[in-house]
Amino acid sequence: MTEVNASPVRINFRRLKVSVCAAAGMIVIAAICWRLSQSTPVQLLERGLAESEHDPVVAAQLFHRAVDAAGGDYPDAQIALCRLLLRRNARQEAAGLFSTTNYSKCRTDLLLGFGRDALRMKQRTEGLSALEAVARHNGPERLVALELLMSDYQEWGQRPKQLQTAESLMELQPQNPQRWADLIELQTSLARESECVVTIQRALTQDFPVEFRSHLQNTLVQQLVNQGDAREARRELENLRKLENDSLRVRGSEVYVCRLEGDLEKALQIVTTIVDDAPDLPFPRFTRGFVLLDLRQFKEATDDLERVIATQPFNAPAHFKLSEAYRGLGNGDLAAKHQRLASEIAGKQIRMTSLLKQRDEDPYDPLIYRELEQLHRELGDLEAAKLWHRWAVRVSPQHSLIPSSQIPGG
Amino acid sequence: MTGCDATRPATDSIHPNPSAHSKSDPSIQIETTNLETLSVSPREDDWFEDVTLRSGIEWTYRNGREAGRYLMIESFGGGAAVIDFDRDGQCDLFMTGGGTISSDASITIGGRPSVLFRNHGDWQFDNVTSRSGLSAAPCYSQGCAVGDFDADGFPDLFVCGYKGSTLYRNCGDGTYFEIDPWGPSLSDDWTTAAVFADFDHDTLPDLVIARYAKWSPETDVKCSKGGVRDLCGPTSYLGTTCLAFRNSGDCQFEEYSTQAGIQGSVHGLAVVAADLNLDGWVDFYVASDVTPNQLYLGGSRLPLLERGVSAGVAFNEWGQAEGSMGTDIADFDGDGRPDIWVTNFEREDNALYRSLDNGMFLHATAVAGLSGVSRMLVGFGTAMTDFDGDGWPDLFVLNGNPIYSLAESPFKQKPQLFRNLGGRFTDVTDKGGTFFRDVHSGRGSAVADFDDDGALDIVAIPMNDPVQILRNRKSPENFIRVQLAPRNGEPDATGATVSADFQGRMLTRFAVRGTGFFSQSDSRMIFPLAPELETAEITVSWPARDREIFRGLTVRKTHLLIEGQGEAVRD
Numbered sequence: 001m002t003e004v005n006a007s008p009v010r011i012n013f014r015r016l017k018v019s020v021c022a023a024a025g026m027i028v029i030a031a032i033c034w035r036l037s038q039s040t041p042v043q044l045l046e047r048g049l050a051e052s053e054h055d056p057v058v059a060a061q062l063f064h065r066a067v068d069a070a071g072g073d074y075p076d077a078q079i080a081l082c083r084l085l086l087r088r089n090a091r092q093e094a095a096g097l098f099s100t101t102n103y104s105k106c107r108t109d110l111l112l113g114f115g116r117d118a119l120r121m122k123q124r125t126e127g128l129s130a131l132e133a134v135a136r137h138n139g140p141e142r143l144v145a146l147e148l149l150m151s152d153y154q155e156w157g158q159r160p161k162q163l164q165t166a167e168s169l170m171e172l173q174p175q176n177p178q179r180w181a182d183l184i185e186l187q188t189s190l191a192r193e194s195e196c197v198v199t200i201q202r203a204l205t206q207d208f209p210v211e212f213r214s215h216l217q218n219t220l221v222q223q224l225v226n227q228g229d230a231r232e233a234r235r236e237l238e239n240l241r242k243l244e245n246d247s248l249r250v251r252g253s254e255v256y257v258c259r260l261e262g263d264l265e266k267a268l269q270i271v272t273t274i275v276d277d278a279p280d281l282p283f284p285r286f287t288r289g290f291v292l293l294d295l296r297q298f299k300e301a302t303d304d305l306e307r308v309i310a311t312q313p314f315n316a317p318a319h320f321k322l323s324e325a326y327r328g329l330g331n332g333d334l335a336a337k338h339q340r341l342a343s344e345i346a347g348k349q350i351r352m353t354s355l356l357k358q359r360d361e362d363p364y365d366p367l368i369y370r371e372l373e374q375l376h377r378e379l380g381d382l383e384a385a386k387l388w389h390r391w392a393v394r395v396s397p398q399h400s401l402i403p404s405s406q407i408p409g410g
Numbered sequence: 411m412t413g414c415d416a417t418r419p420a421t422d423s424i425h426p427n428p429s430a431h432s433k434s435d436p437s438i439q440i441e442t443t444n445l446e447t448l449s450v451s452p453r454e455d456d457w458f459e460d461v462t463l464r465s466g467i468e469w470t471y472r473n474g475r476e477a478g479r480y481l482m483i484e485s486f487g488g489g490a491a492v493i494d495f496d497r498d499g500q501c502d503l504f505m506t507g508g509g510t511i512s513s514d515a516s517i518t519i520g521g522r523p524s525v526l527f528r529n530h531g532d533w534q535f536d537n538v539t540s541r542s543g544l545s546a547a548p549c550y551s552q553g554c555a556v557g558d559f560d561a562d563g564f565p566d567l568f569v570c571g572y573k574g575s576t577l578y579r580n581c582g583d584g585t586y587f588e589i590d591p592w593g594p595s596l597s598d599d600w601t602t603a604a605v606f607a608d609f610d611h612d613t614l615p616d617l618v619i620a621r622y623a624k625w626s627p628e629t630d631v632k633c634s635k636g637g638v639r640d641l642c643g644p645t646s647y648l649g650t651t652c653l654a655f656r657n658s659g660d661c662q663f664e665e666y667s668t669q670a671g672i673q674g675s676v677h678g679l680a681v682v683a684a685d686l687n688l689d690g691w692v693d694f695y696v697a698s699d700v701t702p703n704q705l706y707l708g709g710s711r712l713p714l715l716e717r718g719v720s721a722g723v724a725f726n727e728w729g730q731a732e733g734s735m736g737t738d739i740a741d742f743d744g745d746g747r748p749d750i751w752v753t754n755f756e757r758e759d760n761a762l763y764r765s766l767d768n769g770m771f772l773h774a775t776a777v778a779g780l781s782g783v784s785r786m787l788v789g790f791g792t793a794m795t796d797f798d799g800d801g802w803p804d805l806f807v808l809n810g811n812p813i814y815s816l817a818e819s820p821f822k823q824k825p826q827l828f829r830n831l832g833g834r835f836t837d838v839t840d841k842g843g844t845f846f847r848d849v850h851s852g853r854g855s856a857v858a859d860f861d862d863d864g865a866l867d868i869v870a871i872p873m874n875d876p877v878q879i880l881r882n883r884k885s886p887e888n889f890i891r892v893q894l895a896p897r898n899g900e901p902d903a904t905g906a907t908v909s910a911d912f913q914g915r916m917l918t919r920f921a922v923r924g925t926g927f928f929s930q931s932d933s934r935m936i937f938p939l940a941p942e943l944e945t946a947e948i949t950v951s952w953p954a955r956d957r958e959i960f961r962g963l964t965v966r967k968t969h970l971l972i973e974g975q976g977e978a979v980r981d
Contacts, residue, residue: 327720
């Protein structure tokens with residue numbers, strides 16, 4: 001009974017204690033709330049980044065708050081938000097936000113992440129813009145950005161941009177032979193002979209494995225032949241011979257060097273050894289065919305060139321050389337026939353080159369791919385035709401429904 | 411048509427005055443001497459000596475580049491015509507002037523006057539432009555051609571260019587008079603090169619004209635790379651056909667392109683007339699920029715038959731059309747047949763088409779040792795002729811890039827000289843002389859024996875830089891020079907073949923017109939002779955007619971070989 005009638009003093013003390021605790025708790029909560037509400041944009045961004053893996057909604061709120069806290073312009077948070085939107089498949093929204101973001105001032109790690117995701121999500125325009133911005137900075141992300149760009153340009157056949165990227169990669173990693181190989185291959189394909197020679201000569205100053213040096217040396221000889229520099233080509237050929245002795249490609253290159261030097265008898269002698277060693281390869285036989293033509297051995301030239309045509313019916317230079325050989329034999333009909341074939345094939349090839357250049361400018365035009373498909377089909381290269389067909393569908397899926405008759409050259 | 415004497419503007423008659431250009435100011439003389447010493451300073455074994463200052467020939471072709479318009483017509487420069495306009499036996503020199511381009515909002519293209527220098531001998535030339543009535547500038551001029559279209563014995567002139575290709579009749583008193591025999595058909599056109607030759611066999615020289623494109627400032631395309639403006643290449647414009655004009659006498663020309671068989675679009679930069687398949691009829695070869703070159707074969711009647719592709723002279727050795735510019739014809743391998751030499755754009759070999767014995771041609775650049783030697787250069791003016799008097803035609807190539815800065819090779823380039831060692835060439839550019847050791851914006855060129863020493867000299871016309879006159883120092887020990895005069899007073903022997911023995915080897919020369927680039931070279935033919943000979947014999951195959959031998963011709967002289975006065979040869 002006495003317990004029921006507890007001391008009022010004691011009861012008041014306990015109430016006081018609870019109240020104090022509650023007040024303290026509230027103060028702490030208020031302080032926390034205050035502190036939270038007073039976070040810097042950077043803090044908000046960091047918290048958002050931390051949240052983005054587990055709770056994208058909270059992360060998005062934090063990024064928005066970061067932007068607000070920064071006065072409405074905070075590229076880092078905006079790009080982080082763009083990436084989040086992409087991951088939620090809100091592509092249009094992401095693209096819209098990206099277009100209004102001054103991403104050149106953005107942190108390169110964030111921009112790289114967005115760029116990578118954008119490419120993966122087929123948001124190519126935004127992805128390339130982001131990665132190109134990263135590549136302009138000298139930060140640690142530059143290498144990855146350049147590699148991603150290289151891969152994309154290669155896939156889309158944008159060779160001039162690919163070349164620029166390859167140059168940057170080579171300068172970034174000069175010790176990596178693949179970087180040099182990529183650059184040299186691109187310079188070759190874009191007919192940048194002079195630049196290519198300089199690149200190869202620079203590459204040869206590096207301490208690369210013998211096999212790669214050999215490859216470089218052979219390419220150098222070919223480039224010098226293309227430039228018509230007989231003396232330098234001969235000098236570099238002899239350097240190549242030190243690495244490979246009289247390998248097939250040393251002899252192959254020597255045929256062209258001899259021809260530049262005007263020594264056609266020697267060229268014939270060497271190319272004949274190659275034909276003997278590899279009688280089924282069309283290229284040595286083609287080479288011998290035109291050297292025989294140089295020497296006005298028209299009958300022998302037709303024999304070789306006819307065999308080339310039998311295995312490569314769409315080889316325009318072989319048809320042209322064959323027409324010259326028949327002209328030399330006085331057979332105007334066969335000369336005219338092969339001339340016509342050469343012109344037709346060459347015309348298609350010139351058109352294909354032109355289309356590939358157009359593709360450099362506008363890789364999204366499905367008509368380019370359909371025409372490439374058609375031209376390759378006409379030249380008997382069905383694999384390439386299939387490849388271009390896939391591209392046509394890729395850039396414009398509905399295009400697979402367009403009948404060939406509506407396509408130029410179709 | 412108005413005769414020379416009727417309404418021509420008054421001009422002074424010409425009086426030879428070798429001292430007219432001598433300087434009276436001694437300080438200028440001293441400066442000239444120093445400059446001459448500096449610029450010439452030849453090596454002992456140089457083939458050519460720069461005699462520009464000594465000759466008094468001061469001239470610069472200008473293309474209007476300073477306006478910064480980058481118009482297509484700026485690309486190709488001008489030409490020279492070697493012409494004995496006063497028939498004093500000396501080779502005089504006519505050169506086109508180019509033009510001006512306005513830099514204000516509306517593009518205005520104007521002409522600069524051409525120039526005529528009279529040769530007084532011993533490398534003394536006198537500017538007689540105003541006296542000869544050639545000081546007007548009717549068009550932005552480029553190529554030029556020489557032919558006696560009115561058969562009065564005095565060589566007339568045709569000047570190509572933009573808006574106003576002009577025909578000048580030689581009045582025979584040292585003056586020229588502009589005539590307009592074709593009305594409006596050429597007034598708005600852009601013509602580049604031309605050649606006089608008789609394609610309809612009426613004995614009067616007709617005119618074949620090359621055109622590059624249907625172009626006007628309004629249709630000019632703007633090209634740039636990386637924000638840098640430059641001239642566009644040929645693929646920016648559609649080509650157009652050549653034109654043929656029939657000389658109907660009385661100084662009248664009628665357009666005859668269709669009847670003559672002219673066909674197919676080209677970017678025409680040269681037209682050469684010669685008998686290229688040795689059938690006796692004059693043929694025409696058209697060098698075209700990136701479209702197939704054309705060969706029009708003449709016959710007993712029109713039309714001419716275009717056979718460039720089937721004859722094997724249209725493409726490079728891989729069957730591709732090239733950027734063809736300068737052209738010459740000579741027998742490079744000593745087989746008596748005319749071979750064709752064509753200069754081309756960068757990344758291309760210059761093309762040597764060897765004549766086969768069946769009227770066909772075979773690409774022979776590699777065989778002749780010329781593969782690659784010009785691949786990083788752009789060839790314009792050229793000559794395939796015997797510069798060193800050994801009987802074998804050598805090669806001169808004047809290089810320069812039409813693109814100012816965005817091409818692979820530079821705007822100014824070194825010229826080249828190749829010696830023919832018997833059907834195979836070797837590079838002797840280092841022995842060419844001071845001119846060959848420097849870079850130039852090379853365009854037009856012509857060759858002539860200005861000093862009558864039996865060695866062909868060179869006129870090189872760079873763009874926007876002074877013309878260079880190169881004296882050939884390889885004068886042969888003995889030689890003979892001939893000029894052809896067909897029967898009935900025909901003014902044109904184009905298509906004739908002339909041969910002479912040189913130390914047991916038969917040398918063959920061809921009567922050709924329009925060789926070089928935008929130019930006309932000396933039409934006289936020079937044969938080196940064995941030193942001990944005092945007389946020589948020359949065989950002439952007249953176009954579509956008989957062969958004759960002219961015997962007992964005194965050496966070291968020019969002989970006019972008149973058809974019918976030789977000894978007929980029966981085959």
